[in-house]
Every structure is written in structure tokens, then in C-alpha cells.
Amino acid sequence: MNKTLLLILSLALVAGVAYFSLSRDWQTPTLELTEATHVNKSVVATASDNRGLGEVCYFFDGKVDNQTCANADSSLSYALTVDLSKLADGEHEVCVEVADANQAFPNRAKLCRSYVLDTVPPKAVLESATRYMKRGGGAAVFVSTPERETNIHLTVGENQFRFISNAEGTRHFAVFAHPHDVEVADFKPMVVIEDLAGNTRRLLVGTVTRERNFKLDTLNIPQSFIEKKSLEMLNKEGAGKEAFLEMNETMRVSNRAKIKSVLSASQSSEPLWDGVFYRNLGAPKAQFAEHRTYLLDGAEIDHQTHYGIDIAGLAKMPIKAANAGVVIFAEYLGIYGNCVIIDHGGRVFTMYAHLSQMNTSPGLNVARAEVIGRSGNTGMAGGDHLHYATYISGVPVEPSEWFDSAWLETRIDDIYNDFKTEE
């Protein structure tokens, strides 16, 4: 009798242990908190569990009695916004605790992280800026911030212009543009300063811009040109509208995207130019932002905007760098043919296209008026000429302004000198 009872009890014990072992949820919930050092409002606690979550609670600075809780109602993952807005600015420790939905044996997880709460927008002063500019042209601005700021840029609609800053991160200089495709009424250059916590300050730059008319031009495209260029640029036999559009549209779009990425990747330094930009010799042929209509056998087949100026001189004439800088590109690039791009610092770049010869390579420093190649007709060029373009950040601008010493001095260099002169 005793033996039977012992056996039954033993079996019951084994069954009980087995039941609890199998039904028990062994997994602890996982917990994450926003990864940042500085915040301005809130952080997010994200919890997840393989079988479902119960309560999620948070508290500040070890004050567990003042915790705030929410019930995750057995959901597998749950995001809880931890509101820091009632705390004073300064360093705070945020702790989050979570339990899974297991009623009998809840598994718990806890995570703490320290943040600097900063709700004060950065201070900034617009120290000086160009007073007058023209649509399609350039200007400059100098901004000071009493504290080191992490992110400062200037926007004009969709366009962004980058600043260069002093070592302390308290003085900032940018060259910017009135993009030719932005209407005068829509031109509102805005400096945006963002601190580590994500607080922002906006300053409207009061530079006055003026309207200007861009030239309209019509180009007759001979069939022989399309045939010749198809072989060179597409490496296949082509004729007619389709081959022309493959070069003038599809290829143009990808070439311009490439230029943008080359300019954006360049770590532009402080301005390297010294005095007015050199203009290569020759007759002006096409102007900046000229709007072109292309005709084939009298029919309109395409429209494009010309991002530079064309200069035609002697065939295969030596092409000189407009100013001191660093070569950042020297390659064959579709419609631009053999193409050299120079970074002049201050996020100002010049480009030389359709070259027959390139006598430089990326990484080389060049001096003002140093020979970098010879003119030609590679890419989308009918005859030997130089296509010369100027870019500010990624935006093409009127190159002629930079050939004018009075313009350069009053519109750009004066602002830069203010930036350089510590008071």
C-alpha cells in the first residue's frame, strides 16, 4: 500500500515538473531605447517578445515610484514613447522595464540609458551676406553660432548649399545661388541650423535678387551628326530622333547625375581661388541657361537647358584652369566628352568639356591659368569649342560673374573676409 502511494506521488511529481517545464515561457523580452546622446523631447522604448508582452513601464533618474506604465495587451512588439518634456534640461537617466504576458511566471527585462535633454533652439546671427544678386547667379553668407553646432546648411527650395566652418565650429561661410529655374518670387534662401538634440533655428537671408531673361535658341541637327555621335557616344550605329534622344536626353540625365555625385562627394575646403577667374580665349557662342529647341528636318525633337557657356577659339587650343584648385574629375562623360572638373574650395567648381586631350588627373593641384588640356569636339559637340560651367554646391550658375573682379570682390570675397576676420 505504501509502495503504491509512493509510486503515485512520484509519478505526479514527474508529471508536474514536466508540465511546468513545457508550459513555461523561458524567453525574456527584448528591449531597446533610442540611440542618441542628445534629445529634445522624447525617446522611444521598443519591446518585443516571442509569446506576447504585458506591462511596459518607464521612470527617470532612479525614481521607480514615479513610473509611467502602459499595457501591451499581449502584442508581440510594442513601441512606447517616453516623454521627457516635463523634465528640466540637463542629463537624465531613462529606465524601461517590461514583463511578458505570462501570468504565472512573467519574464522581465530592464534597460537604462542616459541622455542630455536640450530643448533650447541654437542661437545664430546672420553676420553678413551679399546684398544684390541675379537669377542664375551666386552670392555668399556668413553666419555665427555662439556654440558649436553640428549641422548648418542653406536651402533654396529643393537645393541645398553647404557651409565651411572654422575649427571651433562657431563661424560658417557659404557660397549659394539663385538657381536659374527658381522664380524670383520663390527665391527664399534660408539658413537652417540644427543642434545635436535636433532643435533647429532658421534665418532668412535678405539678399535681393533680380530677374533676368535667358536666351532662347534653335539648333538644326543634321542627320550626319547623329550618325557620327551614335558611334562615338553610344558605340552603335544610330540615326534619327530615337538615337538623338538617347544621347541628348537619357544620357544627359545620367551625366548630370554623375556630376552631381562627383561634386557632392568632394570634400571642398576653404576658398582656394586667388583673384578673378580666368576666362579661356575665344568667341562666346552659347550662353548660360540658354533654352534650346532641337530640330531634325524642321521638326522639333527635343528641348534642353544649357548649363554652361560655350567658347570657340582655335581648334585644339590649350585650355587653362580658371583658378587655383584641386582636380576632382578627368574622364570621358557622355554628352560632355572628355571632361575635367576642378574644386576651387568654398564648394565652387568649374568644368571643362568636349576636350580633345586631358593633361591632368584627379587629386592634382592646379594653379590659375595652368594648362589642363586641349579643346575639341568630343561628346555632344558639333565643332571644336570649350563648354565651360561653374557650379556652386551642385547647382550650375552663370560663369561670367566670376570673370568680373568687382563682382567677385563685393559679392563673395568681402563676405569671406568677414568670416576670416576674428573680432
Ligand SMILES: [Zn+2]
Ligand atoms: Zn556647351
